[in-house]
Amino acid sequence: MDSLRKSLPSMNGMFTFEAAARHGNFSKAADELNVTPAAVSRMVARLEEYLDTALFVRHPGGVNLTESGQLLFDAISRGFSGIGSALREIQDRRSGIETVSLSVSTGFTTHWMMPRMAKFKEQFPAVDLRFQLVMGAVSGPVNDVDLGMRYIHGSDERHEAVFVMPEIIVPICSPDYRDSHAPQKDAKRISDTTISLSDAEPNWSSLFAPAEEGGSTNSMIFSDYAIVVQAALLGQGVSLGWLNVVAHWLRTRALVPASDHVVKTDRQCHLVRVREKPVRPIVMEVRDWLIKELNDDVEAVASLYPNLELDRQLAARR
Known part of the structure; x- marks a missing residue:
């Protein structure tokens, strides 16, 4: 786990990447995250620089995931989904609902x-x-x-x-x-x-x-x-x-x-x-x-x- 933690960039970068990949658009991701599209673009660029690989193909209408980007997005989606389920179950147990x-x-x-x-x-x-x-x-x-x-x-x-x-x-x-x-x-x-x-x-x-x-x-x-x-x-x-x-x-x-x-x-x-x-x-x-x-x-x-x-x-x- 320690080696994984050291190999990961910031969690903020992961959240930004996940939103951009899910929407296929930096502007929509920015709206969700309450930041500017430029901030999303910079965060994604830093992540790509850190990994030394392109995660998106940019085009005028938005972005598409590269093969590496799809691999990362699938893994992050599964991780976020599991975390969300655990948090919800903890809340359910406390409330009885x-x-x-x-x-x-x-x-x-x-x-x-x-x-x-x-x-x-x-x-x-x-x-x-x-x-x-x-x-x-x-x-x-x-x-x-x-x-x-x-x-x-x-x-x-x-x-x-x-x-x-x-x-x-x-x-x-x-x-x-x-x-x-x-x-x-x-x-x-x-x-x-x-x-x-x-x-x-x-x-x-x-x-x-x-x-x-x-x-x-x-x-x-x-x-x-x-x-x-x-x-x-x-x-x-x-x-x-x-x-x-x-x-x-x-x-x-x-x-x-x-x-x-x-x-x-x-x-x-x-x-x-x-x-x-x-x-x-x-x-x-x-x-x-x-x-x-x-x-x-x-x-x-x-x-x-x-x-x-x-x-x-x-x-x-x-």
């Missing part, structure tokens, strides 16, 4: 998690949930959280992934919008207004191509999927409904399928954790509860709307 952190979309948090928070607190009265929210397409590392909801193909060397459900997308709208606009049964002829997520993949054009069918005359595009779903709830148009997000509203009939056309992609929704993190039983309990509640919702939606043939879509869930 356990915390579980989730990296999920704003859409999932707003439209699936929030409506059942009372049920969650009834099941887990001594658990505080903390959210790391993703506004657009769900992606990014899960180093700083206990669980992340991601569309991936399964576990890897660094991550343990538990399958939740396939990625299933249903065109959705409010009952009033459906009744007043009478969308066609063929989703490729959805009429009037479509509501889209700006960076979504897949998107309207790749799934249903309404413009090619001469159906949609207007569109609204947002960068936050929570707003997309909210606009659909308010009767503003038809949007793509990711089933793991909108299942609650379909189950309660606040939203309804705009057509019987359902798309199942080759992607799969998983709850992911970093393997290096100590396994806390409460995290596994919360994970299992989330999966059960989601599957209960989806099964209820399948019963309510048999024309969607969700049972067939879910048959290959594993």
Whole structure:
């Protein structure tokens, strides 16, 4: 340990490097650390000089890690994550309240998690949930959280992934919008207004191509999927409904399928954790509860709307 301590540069340099690598941008790292971008640049330069190797490739839009930089960032992330977990567990033991952190979309948090928070607190009265929210397409590392909801193909060397459900997308709208606009049964002829997520993949054009069918005359595009779903709830148009997000509203009939056309992609929704993190039983309990509640919702939606043939879509869930 003494030799390691002597070989390390300042911890301040490590914190600065980690923030710059995580953001891919010196200015954003500076905002987080409450320093100037020039100070971040100087600290990183000192670290590179100390190690006698480049850690970043600089370009006008930000920075990218070199191979050496990625090696250091991965090690630091694991170390900071372990320290954070230990500190949180110490605080939990003192307060009697356990915390579980989730990296999920704003859409999932707003439209699936929030409506059942009372049920969650009834099941887990001594658990505080903390959210790391993703506004657009769900992606990014899960180093700083206990669980992340991601569309991936399964576990890897660094991550343990538990399958939740396939990625299933249903065109959705409010009952009033459906009744007043009478969308066609063929989703490729959805009429009037479509509501889209700006960076979504897949998107309207790749799934249903309404413009090619001469159906949609207007569109609204947002960068936050929570707003997309909210606009659909308010009767503003038809949007793509990711089933793991909108299942609650379909189950309660606040939203309804705009057509019987359902798309199942080759992607799969998983709850992911970093393997290096100590396994806390409460995290596994919360994970299992989330999966059960989601599957209960989806099964209820399948019963309510048999024309969607969700049972067939879910048959290959594993």
